[in-house]
Amino acid sequence: MPASPSRRRVLRGAGTLAVLGAAGTGAYTLRRRFSPPVDPRTVVPLFSATVAYDASETRQLIEADGTGTGTDSLDPGTRLLSAVPDTAAVRGRAAEFLAGTARWTDALAEGSGALSSRPALRELASSALADLWVLTDDLPAPVAGWSRNWRFIWPRDAAFAAVALARIGHPDRALDVLTHLESLQAGDGWYEARYVPGTDRAPDDRARQFDGTGLVLWAAAEVVATAPRERRAAVRGRLAGLISTSQQVLLASTGDGTVMPPVSPDYWEVHERSVTLGIMATTLAGLRAGAELTGGDRARRAAEAFRSLLTETFGAHGYQRHRRGGGADSALAFLDATGCHGIASADQLLSLRQELARPAGGIAPGASWKADGISWTPSTSLLALALARSGRTTEAVELLLWLAQHRTEAGSLPEKVLFDGRPAAVAPLAWTAANVLLALDALNED
Template sequence: MQRRQRQATAAAGAAREARGGPAGAGPPSRRRLLRGAGAVAGLGVLGALGAGAVAAGRSTWSAVDPRTEIPLHAGTVAVGADGERVLVGGCAPDLALSPGTRLAAALPEHSPARDRAAEFVARTAAWRERLRARLTEGGGSATGVGSSPAGAEVSAAGTSSSAGDADLLVDLADTALADLWVLDDDLPAPVAGWTANWRYVWPRDAAFCAVALARIGAVDRAADVLAHLQDLQQADGWFEARYVPGTDRAPDRRAPQFDGTGLLLWASAEAVAAAGAGGGAVADRLAPLVTTSLAALHHATSGGTALPPASPDYWEVREGAATLWGAGATLAGLRAGAELTGSTGAEESAKVFAHLLEGTFGRGGWQRYRDGGGADSALALFDATGLHGMIDPARLGALRSELSRPAGGIAPGAAWKQDGISWTPSTSLLGLGLARAGEHRAAREILSWLAAHRTEQGSLPEKVLHDGRPAQVAPLAWTAANTLLALDALAA
């Protein structure tokens, strides 16, 4: 069954819908917009948001339907006794795991997967210890916009964002590391998830995963991921929306997407920087990706003087106009390209394009489209990718009330289906943006909320229902990567 889509006028910023996926592929695609409008009086518990945020949220919400139910396909993914990945918990069978791992307890002691897992733990040990030391000394607890008083509850589960929750955040780091490992191990690049319609390589997700790998001490693996995407890039610089792992083949007829071009260029610059003295070798290896992507961005924006082409973004629907996400990804790529190449022309294009965004999206209030569409979690992409100073911290912090959902997370945008569901990719992206913008207390609150809404097996799910239950897919590589990068920013 071909994917069916319904699109309202971009200027009005109406909600988009995306249904289905490849024929016989099982559950709906991972960024599906549920249909229909809810109708119920009660809004439930907002968790991280105070009474003022409740009032602000009500001014933009349509009625929330708390009856929206989505199953938890799996509580986690693990390497089974036969060495193959299996879904565990949720709707999948339970499986005894070795403590603190994504490995079946019955997996032989000297199996290749155990060896690879141990190597990953050793590689990331220094990062983890630095994180613990920094969190314990309270270095990440500076007050920021949208922050609650020290000791205030920030989730329905009652977790706190004060300096005393260092253990909780270190535990979150451990589980996010395990989530990223199990969706990346022994693959050409990380897959989004392991449930059927998620078992693909999305360039945008892979970009964030590569940056996370570089930051936590696995620079070589980050370079491998980026080199693989380099091999998949089309001659014009574009990428397919997603790829069957280990191939250059798209699994369906989704339109190519432009955001991966800028995001993978940004990821390349991050990997080069994280490599330190070895950055030159990483840059040489990724030279084709850098030059092709920078040329594509320069051409598509006419040297920074035009908005990027209309393209589907992380909402995974067709678009008739450039989105805030696409614009942010393009600017991140232009600036990264200028940094990597030292080209004055690239630097000038990035400056011109930044002014263009301020005069278009900025003038319109940084909404989903230059002339409307409402708030969008894509606003966090700017600070998340190092584009500091463009977005007022107070404006970024306001997303928590503008896009709030009953369980305490946020939705992708104001025009999203009002189903009461929190989306962890958007919520974790906001945490990352706040952390890299220096708004550490607000970031810690979001990270504490994520920690409190993991599955029973400890994985970060894609969605959280109105009452706080994890739903859909777990783990999700993009959420794990965002979480690790936000924690890394607190430890910087």
């Protein structure tokens, strides 16, 4: 792990880890009971209120502390500063993007049920669209954020962004993202943790992460399914190399679904000594997607076998971070978020809201995450997506409204929310924006 800040760095003491690893879930319960829920010293600054294009058509961070270029210089509802000329190419690209989403946003506004009487959710959708656009525009794939240590392409984040782009009305752009991810994929099917945009180079020596393979293959299946029926074969053909390479490594690495995948860091981005729930869930998503895309009996049997393996191992101990311990993990939401329904019960999914609760109302990535009172919007929005896709409308709406209420002054979705409700760290964040759009999309289909 490099010395520079990581988006998902976990700050845990070695002694605490040893005790918790040995004691299992009960230790986490005791820790929550006897330790203060909030460390009042943990105040992370908000790095920016948003990111926007300036008059030179260059992205810049918009200050969150009142210095420099402020939010009052933004054109309302955009990620463009007012100084950007009317004739600027970036204004044309922004208008084209919004025009492409018009049918989706109109359907959201005209929808019935959960979204019809909640203008806050339509405003949230507008913010998430703008956030995703500014972190995707004129790039080969979305970067995670625009602050220095986030200005990279994470395959995991880009996979969710590609699915969101396809769902909101930009299937061709989604396909471009996936073909770029195909160009980054190593011959053995693995991905680096992140890439410098426009290159196939990792910015540091972080370990490769196996979850990217499963999630990118899942995204491919979602994008193909979004295409009109008459175009699906062509879309699938364009992704043939990605599908073949990803499926081969998933099948080979799991013995056709009968053994655990390789030990790898997951979205926590820390060294692991055993397979995590996040790697298991994303591997299952990839195996299921491979079966859906190819229709092969071998692929289908492997997905079924791996589902059984997951339930017999992690499921037997309550779907904790590791097979027999580690406490609750927001990675459980990967299952329903990627369409793997009926594995975790509704009660288990809903329990994440309590098990991982933070004072401001969001959740932490896991029970063994540092008890600093900080809510993480990637985990909170992933849970909202899982709830929306599994039919838990009321609970999904509650989380989306919480996210809407904790945006920055410019309307962007931040990475973190402090114990007192203040947005913190990076804003905007592509993964959170994508999760929000996908959750709203799922709710509007109900």
